[in-house]
Amino acid sequence: MVKSFSLALAVLVAGFSGAGYAQDKPTLTAYTYDGFAAEWGPGPLLKAGFEATCNCTLNWVAADSSIGTLRRVQLEGATTEADVLVGLDTAIAGEARATGLFADHGLTLTGLDLPEDWSDSQFVPFDYSHFAFMHDTDTMPVPPKNFEELISLPEDVKIVIQDPRSATPGLGLLLWVKAAYGDRAPEIWAGLKPHILTITREWSESYSLFLEGEADMVLSYTTSPAYHIFDEDDHTIKAALFNEGHFPQIEVAGILKSSDQPELAAQFLAYLASPEGQKAIPTTNWMFPVVDLGADLDPSFADLPQPTKTLTLSEEDIIANSGAWIDEMLAAVQ
Template sequence: MKKLLSALLLTPLLSLNAQAADLTVYTYDSFVSDWGPGPQLEKSFEKQCNCDIEFIAQEDGVSIANRLRIERSNTKADVIVGIDDALMEVVRRENLVQPHGLALKGLKPELKWKDTEFVPIDYGYFSFIYDSDKIKKPARSLKELINSSASVIYQDPRTSTPGQGLMLWVKRIYGDQSPEAWKKLAEHTVTVTKGWWEAYSMFLEGGSDYVLSYNTSPAYHMVSEDKENYKAAKFAEGHVAQIEVAAITTHSKNKKLAQKFLNFMVSPEAQKILPVTNWMSPVIENVELPAAFGTLIQPERIGFTSVEVADNRKQWLKEWRRAAAK
């Protein structure tokens, strides 16, 4: 979950030094904003490594993968942070990342993590957020929401990991009937935004009844704003999970430092920072969290494997584009 402040603050924390950074990290814009995890993680890691990190921000996780694909051997990135588990095989097949060579310890058993290229950093469940002061009887299933007249804002699956998550959610539940579901949803969709921040900002300004975000989003409002009216609707069919990951690029110029950074991202120090700045759940055990995290919905996990997404993503995107266009 990306913490919520003025969009004017969404400025990448680019290095002020003329010389090249020791480690260049591609991530998404809210990660490196003043209120995101980037500044605190940068300060902590640089103290440990006596090095300089440069964060270069893209709009969303899909945009990170798209840029890396275009740049290939010309990329500046040593590390990518913020694509998700659904995109792992897509990126792997493009030969854009290399094995991390780390012995990861202490990861939560439910993640069942065995991947040798990608390291999990946080996770959550895609969810539709609503204001309980305005909506007294929220949708209890994705089908109920799609068949309703409630106004909805979500993100473009071509540029946004939440948008892609919704595409997978619809496909898992509707299967071959997905085009009809997209057409029905389009009838009460306010807009489809390029990234998460724009969509969530519009929702908070009263632009829709529901917005696609995460089950952890209400924790931000409770902890930072002392507001309990924003809720995540729990759907009977289950929810698609998002595990955000980091990886070392194939053309990294400093693999050893990149490995140290990935190890740091799953350390207790970093994992304590991420939940209260990125507003997602930690991937390791025994991280002390605000009480608000204990109130979040814990839905059943459904979805597709990374291989299934890689095999079908292009076709599913075409299906969405044809059916959802107004």
């Protein structure tokens, strides 16, 4: 009886106040790329985990790419509905910062495990990997050890890469070549031209061509083999490690200055970088977490070979020169 009375009272109270309560429950709107928000991506897990702590609603709004999310908030400006942007990376963070649309997050980030030190006042990291070319050991048991060896292979060895204007991996490759070869970059691009099967708009198009056997190698990440190990028990897809080093991708999230929920936005970014939030990342976004998860990191990541050398370029250098570097690359390969 007591239990039934309590339930009836709860329903009665909800009838009078439920609408007002729902209106008082804040909503945090996060722009991200489509793979992140997809049902198989980390978005749903992060939504459930964060909503359990915040008494709020987390609303994902997806664009076709991380560059697309930035372009959207640039177009919308101060009128954007976004409170946070999730999925930029360090290659475009400088451009995002220069828009003046992002606020300081105000968080003290400790215990981060990244390829480089982190001290950014506006962007919070949430995953990372290094760019690399995938190969199938059944068809290419011995991959090239650097770009010059790749160039020297027979011209019927084909690679698939992404457009640096629309896909962050494509931009990452551009920066990788520039960081490794400097002024020799046009020479490397010209050497790669005969091997390029196609340049796709997005990563997924490239990777599909590789998996379908249309190309021998595809630009992806050193963590990509973890997916095949975890989901397919396939150990034949490997990342070719280059001895000149690899360029990293560190994905980040930032708070929009125009947000009417800045404290909730900061709370979400703190959750995203926390061990609890980070558990959602590896086997959904197929990247390394930014904190040491210990035994909570899936074994599929345990023995992945990783670069011994990480290449970098300064944010200032990227902002000042990326446009010219893209023109340089396109002139060499088209």
